Amino acid sequence: MEPRRQFASDNYSGICPEAWAAMAEANSGHVRSYGDDPWTDKASTLIRDTFETDCEVFFVFNGTAANSLALASLCQSYHSILCHELAHLETDECGAPEFFSNGTKVLLLPGENGKIRPESIEQMVKRRTDIHFPKSRVLSITNATEVGTVYSADEVKAIGAAAKKLNLHLHMDGARFANAVASLKVSPAEVTWKAGVDVLCFGGSKNGVALGEAVIFFNKPLAEEFDYRCKQSGQLASKMRFLSAPWVGMLQDGAWLRYAESANRMAELMHQKLSEIPGLQILFPRQVNSVFVQLSQPVIDAMHAKGWIFYGFIGKGGCRLMCSWDTTGEDVEQFVTDLKSLL
Numbered sequence: 001m002e003p004r005r006q007f008a009s010d011n012y013s014g015i016c017p018e019a020w021a022a023m024a025e026a027n028s029g030h031v032r033s034y035g036d037d038p039w040t041d042k043a044s045t046l047i048r049d050t051f052e053t054d055c056e057v058f059f060v061f062n063g064t065a066a067n068s069l070a071l072a073s074l075c076q077s078y079h080s081i082l083c084h085e086l087a088h089l090e091t092d093e094c095g096a097p098e099f100f101s102n103g104t105k106v107l108l109l110p111g112e113n114g115k116i117r118p119e120s121i122e123q124m125v126k127r128r129t130d131i132h133f134p135k136s137r138v139l140s141i142t143n144a145t146e147v148g149t150v151y152s153a154d155e156v157k158a159i160g161a162a163a164k165k166l167n168l169h170l171h172m173d174g175a176r177f178a179n180a181v182a183s184l185k186v187s188p189a190e191v192t193w194k195a196g197v198d199v200l201c202f203g204g205s206k207n208g209v210a211l212g213e214a215v216i217f218f219n220k221p222l223a224e225e226f227d228y229r230c231k232q233s234g235q236l237a238s239k240m241r242f243l244s245a246p247w248v249g250m251l252q253d254g255a256w257l258r259y260a261e262s263a264n265r266m267a268e269l270m271h272q273k274l275s276e277i278p279g280l281q282i283l284f285p286r287q288v289n290s291v292f293v294q295l296s297q298p299v300i301d302a303m304h305a306k307g308w309i310f311y312g313f314i315g316k317g318g319c320r321l322m323c324s325w326d327t328t329g330e331d332v333e334q335f336v337t338d339l340k341s342l343l
């Protein structure tokens, strides 16, 4: 029997048909290796089309590498990187950003609903400007955020303006960028380079490909020698076509947005059904493909015993229920029915 679809993470899902078909299509004959192939070329062109701008594109194996290598290319070891205290790069990357940038300090900013406020950036940068403290050079924001909220185009613009004024490069962790775009109903350009983003790590695996993220430099000079960084860190795939072809499948007819919209819609359904249960506390505004809900430990244990897997350690506690590209309404129904039977 096929294992049940879960709400633990969107990386529990398999590969969507479009990405799978593109991989199968790419699996024909010999082509050049290390990215010098027609698939990588086409995927990069489709990314430029999607963002309506010329940009430098690189494909790496995962999000930790994408973030760390991108950040390392934006600063020196004596600099600092500012991010939200719940940012994946701080909480879930095992110190990789510091490692790949040879010790750059990461400074944490507070902020409601997983989001940084522009004022707090200046406060942090101005707190210390003497030679004895690392100089601020990079600001990183996550869109959609770790707690399932989004920065609107105007909010990114305000943050971009604050960053520019303080001479900071702006990085965006877009592990769930597709879900953010689907939620905001804006063009990808509007929430990235037009708002001041220098580099975007565009997530593929949570969107429906097998693995791989695209590192997109809108500020092209910052991409100088990034290929060497990828190679040195073991992130240059020799059979690159299998990392890039799925992006062709996702982007050429809009599958990436359709799946993100579907995952968002399923989370909306989950949110609606949970909201109808008296006494249940929902933790953050539901804006993308996740719902955070407070459950007691006995209920959590009983749901686990019924075979449901979900996490309770992400964000600020509470259980995160994450929908994927293939989550169905029945999946949501089943989960809620089981939960109701325990309350």
Ligand SMILES: *Cc1c(COP(=O)(O)O)cnc(C)c1O
Pocket: 062, 063, 064, 065, 067, 088, 089, 142, 145, 146, 173, 175, 176, 205, 206
């Ligand atoms: C999943 C995720 C990543 C990437 O994680 P990897 O496991 O390294 O691929 C990066 N940022 C955020 C916010 C994520 O949720």
